[in-house]
Amino acid sequence: MGYALGIDFGTSGLRAILINEAKKPIWQTRVSLEQQTPRAWWMGLSTVLDEIPELWRPGLLAIALNGTSGTVLLCDDRGQPISDTLLYNDSRANSVSSQVQHLVPPQHPAASSTSSFSKLIWFRQQSSLPGNSYFLHQADWLSFRLHGQLGISDYHNSLKLGYDPQSLSYPDWIPQDNPRLPHVVAPGTAIGPLTPDISRRFGLPKTCQVHAGTTDSIAAFLASGASQPGEAVTSLGSTLVLKLLSHQRVDDSRYGVYSHRLGDLWLTGGASNTGGAVLQRFFSQGELEELSDRLPHPPSPLQYYPLLQPGERFPINDPDYPPQLEPKPDNSLDFLHGLLDSMARIEAQGYQRLRELGAPELKRVYTAGGGANNDAWMRLREARLGVPVTRSLETEAAYGTALLAFSSGLKLP
Ligand code: ADP
Numbered sequence: 001m002g003y004a005l006g007i008d009f010g011t012s013g014l015r016a017i018l019i020n021e022a023k024k025p026i027w028q029t030r031v032s033l034e035q036q037t038p039r040a041w042w043m044g045l046s047t048v049l050d051e052i053p054e055l056w057r058p059g060l061l062a063i064a065l066n067g068t069s070g071t072v073l074l075c076d077d078r079g080q081p082i083s084d085t086l087l088y089n090d091s092r093a094n095s096v097s098s099q100v101q102h103l104v105p106p107q108h109p110a111a112s113s114t115s116s117f118s119k120l121i122w123f124r125q126q127s128s129l130p131g132n133s134y135f136l137h138q139a140d141w142l143s144f145r146l147h148g149q150l151g152i153s154d155y156h157n158s159l160k161l162g163y164d165p166q167s168l169s170y171p172d173w174i175p176q177d178n179p180r181l182p183h184v185v186a187p188g189t190a191i192g193p194l195t196p197d198i199s200r201r202f203g204l205p206k207t208c209q210v211h212a213g214t215t216d217s218i219a220a221f222l223a224s225g226a227s228q229p230g231e232a233v234t235s236l237g238s239t240l241v242l243k244l245l246s247h248q249r250v251d252d253s254r255y256g257v258y259s260h261r262l263g264d265l266w267l268t269g270g271a272s273n274t275g276g277a278v279l280q281r282f283f284s285q286g287e288l289e290e291l292s293d294r295l296p297h298p299p300s301p302l303q304y305y306p307l308l309q310p311g312e313r314f315p316i317n318d319p320d321y322p323p324q325l326e327p328k329p330d331n332s333l334d335f336l337h338g339l340l341d342s343m344a345r346i347e348a349q350g351y352q353r354l355r356e357l358g359a360p361e362l363k364r365v366y367t368a369g370g371g372a373n374n375d376a377w378m379r380l381r382e383a384r385l386g387v388p389v390t391r392s393l394e395t396e397a398a399y400g401t402a403l404l405a406f407s408s409g410l411k412l413p
Pocket of ligand 1: 236237238239275276277278279280288289292368369370371372373374377
């Protein structure tokens with residue numbers, strides 16, 4: 001029996017899941033991160049590798065890891081970090097936004113001020129930039145520490161660097177001289193075995209292959225079980241995030257809609273500002289659960305647009321869009337029913353918007369995030385969406401990344 005290890009680097013810590021060839025999780029661990037520095041990441045990764053039970057070590061065939069999208073650093077030609085680490089939400093690249101807008105084609109996802117591309121341009125402006133440096137994403141650098149080949153990335157981490165996953169090349173508008181940009185492969189591609197040092201130090205097989213990784217949110221999608229065009233994952237966390245598998249690439253920057261490549265399919269989606277954060281403003285966790293058990297089945301007559309503050313991007317694009325939370329009924333059960341059913345209505349509008357932009361008809365919706373625990377909401381959503389709605393089979397990004405480690409790379413046409 002052979003095993004694959006998936007490791008998810010999140011904002012507060014890392015989680016690892018070991019799966020067997022039947023794709024069943026057989027062991028997992030979690031390590032918290034005190035800091036977001038390459039040194040702290042490496043210590044966390046070392047702890048995870050040390051913790052793998054002896055029993056499973058000889059059978060470890062593959063490892064892959066996912067990072068937080070947009071967390072980047074520079075290193076020298078031996079792979080030593082030589083810059084500050086710019087985390088996914090680092091806003092320093094705001095200062096180069098006019099250069100970025102000048103270089104990037106209109107409407108491109110690389111144009112945002114927190115994109116890897118904006119961070120690349122920021123690094124290039126620093127007087128301290130040495131020659132011969134390498135630009136890497138968090139997942140690229142950590143994988144390098146395991147396989148020893150410097151300068152390799154995947155087309156999920158590199159999308160907002162501007163890499164074109166359709167033509168599988170960097171467009172001309174990306175400066176490539178210094179720092180050097182990574183060579184990009186399909187997520188899941190076997191890059192090479194563990195270095196002899198790593199294999200010895202952690203007692204892992206010399207033959208264990210390190211596979212190209214992905215980003216945290218795509219890893220969570222891969223975990224869900226969705227695999228066919230028309231299948232989607234809705235994440236009901238603080239916000240409402242939709243992801244739908246499509247034959248077509250669907251992009252529309254007005255709505256913040258863009259597509260990642262998934263082998264010969266595309267993963268498209270959008271994010272609304274409605275979601276669980278609004279529920280938290282009005283209800284405690286206990287109230288949410290207790291009231292949800294008593295939720296009426298029919299749709300609510302209340303037509304809300306639940307937002308914490310004005311402004312919406314998807315499925316409606318209006319930076320001043322007002323929250324609609326009136327009329328507020330006297331009893332909190334009717335209020336919660338109105339909020340949940342209105343979010344279900346917005347979710348349905350979201351999938352309708354993706355369809356208008358060229359995505360396929362919705363066939364099935366998997367659900368992740370805190371709201372996935374609400375069965376009554378699932379039934380309201382099923383009525384609004386008109387397709388089966390279930391929980392995701394697995395929700396941990398580390399599980400999706402372990403599946404990727406077992407693949408031999410997302411299929412290319
Ligand atoms: P995030 O990672 O985006 O912060 P989570 O996936 O952890 O969010 O989910 C947290 C959200 O889920 C909270 O905003 C909360 O309102 C919502 N939530 C938790 N339990 C329920 C429930 N039973 N019904 C509806 N929403 C819930």
